[in-house]
Amino acid sequence: xxxxxxxxxxxxxxxxxxxxxxxxxxxxxxxxxxxxxxxxxxxxxxxxxxxxxxxxxxxxxxxxxxxxxxxxxxxxxxxxxxxxxxxxxxxxxxxxxxxxxxxxxxxxxxxxxxxxxxxxxxxxxxxxxxxxxxxxxxxxxxxxxxxxxxxxxxxxxxxxxxxxxxxxxxxxxxxxxxxxxxxxxxxxxxxxxxxxxxxxxxxxxxxxxxxxxxxxxxxxxxxxxxxxxxx
Amino acid sequence: xxxxxxxxxxxxxxxxxxxxxxxxxxxxxxxxxxxxxxxxxxxxxxxxxxxxxxxxxxxxxxxxxxxxxxxxxxxxxxxxxxxxxxxxxxxxxxxxxxxxxxxxxxxxxxxxxxxxxxxxxxxxxxxxxxxxxxxxxxxxxxxxxxxxxxxxxxxxxxxxxxxxxxxxxxxxxxxxxxxxxxxxxxxxxxxxxxxxxxxxxxxxxxxxxxxxxxxxxxxxxxxxxx
Numbered sequence: 001x002x003x004x005x006x007x008x009x010x011x012x013x014x015x016x017x018x019x020x021x022x023x024x025x026x027x028x029x030x031x032x033x034x035x036x037x038x039x040x041x042x043x044x045x046x047x048x049x050x051x052x053x054x055x056x057x058x059x060x061x062x063x064x065x066x067x068x069x070x071x072x073x074x075x076x077x078x079x080x081x082x083x084x085x086x087x088x089x090x091x092x093x094x095x096x097x098x099x100x101x102x103x104x105x106x107x108x109x110x111x112x113x114x115x116x117x118x119x120x121x122x123x124x125x126x127x128x129x130x131x132x133x134x135x136x137x138x139x140x141x142x143x144x145x146x147x148x149x150x151x152x153x154x155x156x157x158x159x160x161x162x163x164x165x166x167x168x169x170x171x172x173x174x175x176x177x178x179x180x181x182x183x184x185x186x187x188x189x190x191x192x193x194x195x196x197x198x199x200x201x202x203x204x205x206x207x208x209x210x211x212x213x214x215x216x217x218x219x220x221x222x223x224x225x226x227x228x229x230x231x
Numbered sequence: 232x233x234x235x236x237x238x239x240x241x242x243x244x245x246x247x248x249x250x251x252x253x254x255x256x257x258x259x260x261x262x263x264x265x266x267x268x269x270x271x272x273x274x275x276x277x278x279x280x281x282x283x284x285x286x287x288x289x290x291x292x293x294x295x296x297x298x299x300x301x302x303x304x305x306x307x308x309x310x311x312x313x314x315x316x317x318x319x320x321x322x323x324x325x326x327x328x329x330x331x332x333x334x335x336x337x338x339x340x341x342x343x344x345x346x347x348x349x350x351x352x353x354x355x356x357x358x359x360x361x362x363x364x365x366x367x368x369x370x371x372x373x374x375x376x377x378x379x380x381x382x383x384x385x386x387x388x389x390x391x392x393x394x395x396x397x398x399x400x401x402x403x404x405x406x407x408x409x410x411x412x413x414x415x416x417x418x419x420x421x422x423x424x425x426x427x428x429x430x431x432x433x434x435x436x437x438x439x440x441x442x443x444x445x446x447x448x449x450x451x452x453x454x455x456x457x
Binding site for chain 2 (some may be wrong): 154160161164165166167168171174175177178179181182192195216217220224227228230
């Protein structure tokens with residue numbers, strides 16, 4: 001019998017995404033923990049900022065993205081911790097799976113998880129800050145997806161590095177947070193514009209910034225990730 | 232040999248800094264609008280230029296390391312990152328001091344200030360990463376990857392003033408500045424550049440020494456091998 005041809009880059013990535021999401025679905029431990037962690041952060045931000053609803057609405061965009069950012073550190077760290085058990089990452093590399101496909105898969109799976117977290121905490125935020133964003137739901141979904149993709153791409157590269165270093169829990173945010181400032185600013189601003197109305201039509205330029213950020217860091221991650229996981 | 236060159240260059244740097252400081256503080260005319268406060272520019276601009284130069288050279292070393300791994304490139308990248316962080320922090324503090332009387336605030340979220348602050352925190356993270364990874368080979372590869380990723384910010388810092396036209400003024404051209412001020416600024420550039428070279432050489436020597444110490448087996452192993 002002739003051995004079947006190995007799957008290409010994109011189909012490998014697709015198989016790996018399905019593997020990651022299936023792992024997630026079977027236990028749901030990580031997703032549950034992330035959602036509750038993000039909910040707790042939203043509540044904490046609301047308590048820290050005070051009960052003024054108008055002010056909370058002003059801060060809602062920032063609150064949402066800070067909660068997602070904090071949750072992302074846990075999600076990213078965990079996504080490589082599961083691969084270290086039984087040296088699963090080495091197994092994948094020997095399969096052989098292209099390291100670039102590994103990057104695409106890990107980053108995409110992390111982004112999906114973060115979008116899920118965002119989708120769960122958004123209704124809570126609507127209630128806490130009394131936001132009426134029914135008309136902007138489509139745009140909000142767009143911002144959420146773009147923002148989570150922007151966090152996931154550099155986050156996956158850095159999580160792979162930090163997972164092998166000493167005191168990785170300190171290292172990952174230390175590397176990741178400064179890099180993500182432009183993405184978080186753009187996403188928070190675009191979200192606020194959905195919540196509070198956009199009379200000056202500014203959200204296009206913030207979404208453009210978010211798109212450019214994604215383009216730069218997805219290509220950099222794609223090109224550099226093989227060097228990170230090589231041994 | 233290297234030590235003697237370093238001492239000679241250090242003496243030269245001290246002399247140049249004193250000469251350039253005299254030019255900037257006393258010899259050059261005060262600014263018509265800002266008065267003596269403007270003299271901070273003579274140190275702020277060269278410090279920031281040296282910081283951007285160091286970050287650019289760090290990026291080049293990182294790319295070079297990934298294509299051709301050499302310990303000297305890795306050590307040089309470390310030296311550039313730390314010197315760039317030093318000059319950048321120094322320049323940012325000077326700019327803040329200048330901003331209080333001129334803009335009436337120490338800090339504002341102007342695109343250039345923001346981009347510079349992001350850059351400095353990023354390079355601090357880069358240096359932290361180098362401390363956190365024990366395996367020398369992995370440390371070199373990973374810090375090269377991180378160095379390339381954070382270098383995206385460097386052109387943004389430089390071009391931010393042209394793209395957004397916010398509070399921070401754009402780069403001046405010598406054609407529009409008083410010749411005496413240009414003269415003082417040029418001497419400060421020379422002085423800062425020599426200081427930059429001294430710092431990089433010294434820091435590179437430290438990085439190499441650390442590397443050699445890492446590679447040398449402990450004395451017990453040496454004795455056992457005998």
